[in-house]
Amino acid sequence: MPGQSVGVVVDPGVPREVSGVLRANAPLLSRFRAGWVPPAAPPAERRRRGTSSVMLLAATPLVLAVMAVLLESPAAPVGFVLLGMFVLVVLVKMASLNELPVTARPRERGVYEQARWYDGRYLLPEDFDAEAAAVLSRAQQAIGSVLRSHVNAEGLLDGARNAVMLPEQEWEIARLLAKLSALRAEHRELLARGVAPEVAAVVEPLERALANSEAAVVARVEALERYAGHVGDAERAFHARSQIEELRSRLPRYEELLAESGADALAVPEIERLAEDADALERVLRRSVSSAHEAFRYLEG
Structure with missing residues (x-):
């Protein structure tokens, strides 16, 4: 069914506590839109x-x-x-x-009042056709992977700007995809009724407009995915560097053991290369973070 893979998308300007209520009550919001009003005790x-x-x-x-x-x-x-x-x-x-x-029904009534107050500032799963839901899901996965990353939490990325700009990107992409889904549904309905020869010349440019609009939104999502890819590279380098640093901290104990056992002359070069590996991973991490920053600037347009 359309929209199955996505949940409620909320304008980031909506207060966080209200946004949480709306996101957690997709079935109720669908019933409200269908015309159901929860009763309230006089x-x-x-x-x-x-x-x-x-x-x-x-x-x-x-x-x-x-x-x-x-x-x-x-x-x-x-x-x-x-x-x-x-x-x-x-x-x-x-x-x-x-x-x-x-x-x-106090809970349903409370959600109903919030939904009425913020009408137009949230989108439901049924607002997206199957193609749009798939594109939105890609965008949400990319955004989630960035916001959940350790490099973002540790401040290696611009966490404050990510926290503001990425939800805005999600909302804008969702808003455009909802419009696109509605126009596609209307267009398909028109074609299903049959198109007169005189109208066929007009239909083709409209279809191109739909295709071009979808391509533009997909390009935005691909930019998000590239950014998430760079962040993923930085995340892997970050974890590898942490592991190397942990091993480096243990080196003196290994060296002490080798010396006490009389096997220090047989110390393998791999142990000595730990410091070099840590330096190399540090350079990889810096490059990955730098690439992520470049991708972020591209997202800002």
Whole structure:
């Protein structure tokens, strides 16, 4: 089905807590768009429920005291009747309270209000046809790999700019792909109805416009993928350098062992080359980060 591989995409200008709510409630947002409105308990009804609960709670000590007196007196049967009536009232009240979430649906109503307020600033999976969803998924994978990388977290990349620009890129790509999907759907519907010969000359330029627009969006995604590729190279060099540094820190212990065992003359050159390997990996890391910065500047246009 179209849009299966992507979730809700939210304008990065939407507050983070709201964005999280929208991203986590794709099925609900789809139901809202289809016209479903979650019911809310009327304020008067909520006040009545609250007032009756307070009254019941306030009356409990008095009822219990009266029952205790009655049960110790000749009027014990009256006490049992009163106890039964009180238990019945409590059970009825508990049942009514259990029904409140079903009728009021506070969570659904909260999501509904946020969705209405930020309408137009989020896109749902069904906004993308299969081709657009595949392109958007590629963009999201590239962006995610950069933002989750250790080189980004360690500040070897421009983490602050990545945190701002990459979500903006995702939103812009998603927005264009949603428009493209809608126009493609309309175009296919038109062709399915049959096109008169007089209209055929107009259809071809429109199809070229759709193809060129898709190619432009794909070019953006490929630029993101190239950036992610450079970051991936830097990530591998970063981890390899860390491992080499760890091995270098152990060298004195190996040298001490060789000397004490009388085998220091047989020390293999590979151990001595660790420092050289670390320096080489440092150069690779610097080149990879430099390439990533160049790719980032290309993304900025």
